[in-house]
Amino acid sequence: MEPATEKTSLMLRRAMQPYPETGLPDIQLFRMKHDNVLILEYMPDDADSLAALTTEMGYPTTGQEMTDRMALISQHPDYETAVAVAGGEIAGYIGLCKSRFWEQNGHFIRIQALVVKKESRRLGIGQK
Numbered sequence: 001m002e003p004a005t006e007k008t009s010l011m012l013r014r015a016m017q018p019y020p021e022t023g024l025p026d027i028q029l030f031r032m033k034h035d036n037v038l039i040l041e042y043m044p045d046d047a048d049s050l051a052a053l054t055t056e057m058g059y060p061t062t063g064q065e066m067t068d069r070m071a072l073i074s075q076h077p078d079y080e081t082a083v084a085v086a087g088g089e090i091a092g093y094i095g096l097c098k099s100r101f102w103e104q105n106g107h108f109i110r111i112q113a114l115v116v117k118k119e120s121r122r123l124g125i126g127q128k
Contacts, residue, residue, distance in 0.1 A: 056115070095114075
């Protein structure tokens, strides 16, 4: 067995984390694996990676800004964030928001943010 690398340590840290209940029970995308891409619920340790991805998307963001932002977003029961892990690294993220219809009963889920790392594009990660 090969020694743990920086890439594998992310997967090991995640495997040891407890799986909390999500605020949006209708969204069943966390802890999914598809074509070597693992979709996981956002964890506070992911903030620096999300900051880099957000900056790459054209919105300059520091790690501390993203940490603060995600602390607020994560507290809201109608918001969820998931990360896509490929090759042991965070390759993208999606931010979801649950909203209510005005014109009918019920709710819908809106994608508020979707970004995939430049090197990981064209692999279908955003379609997972």
